Amino acid sequence: MDASFSRDFDLPDAAATARLGAALAPLLAVGDLILLRGDLGAGKTALARALIGAHLAAHGLSEDVPSPTFTLVQTYESPALLIAHVDLYRIENADELRELGLAEMLDEGAAIVEWPERAAAELARLASARLDIALALVPEGGRRARLTASGSWAARLEGLTI
Ligand SMILES: Nc1ncnc2c1ncn2[C@@H]1O[C@H](COP(=O)(O)OP(=O)(O)O)[C@@H](O)[C@H]1O
Ligand SMILES: [Mg+2]
DSSP states (O other): OOOOEEEEEEEOSHHHHHHHHHHHGGGOOTTEEEEEEOSTTSSHHHHHHHHHHHHHHHTTOOOOOOOOTTTSEEEEEOSSOEEEEEEOTTOOSHHHHHHHTHHHHHHHEEEEEESGGGGHHHHHHSOOEEEEEEEEEOTTSOEEEEEEEOTHHHHHHHTOOO
16 A cells, blocks of 8 residues: 555634535545544534535535434535435444445445444445544644545645645
8 A cells, every 4th residue: 555644633613623624625526435533522523514515515505414323324416426424333234334335325426434443344445535534632622633545635635724
């Protein structure tokens, strides 16, 4: 595997998390898999919500972006892209992941996955351009995001500003 590249972003408040999501939105392409790691309350859904909202807004669309905790997946469609927002927190086995049809979704769109550690082996097998985002709480009250990627996402990360 080629060397990975990391960037850290300080996110002092929820607005900063939203800015990071909005900054990622124009970079998103078919075949992208964004993995969102971090404890409960770290801001995974907030980041996904901002990213999806900004993508839709860029196409003149507006939709609520609820947490997929109970539905496992929520999908969004713009003229450019299908986006699947997945939360694996409640997944019980790998078959459930197959039933979600994530591989097929990545053929025609992008996926953003919360709790990827629940199905790490299955996700690793998917053909995708992967961006790993780890969100951590910091004692002062904000969050820190570490974005790690190799391949095409590494180049996209280099130019990212929030
Ligand atoms: N950078 C930040 N600083 C402080 N609070 C934040 C930050 N980013 C998000 N939050 C808040 O954290 C809370 C939990 O976020 P959520 O996205 O539901 O977490 P998760 O999906 O990781 O469980 C939300 O109230 C959100 O507004
Ligand atoms: Mg969540």
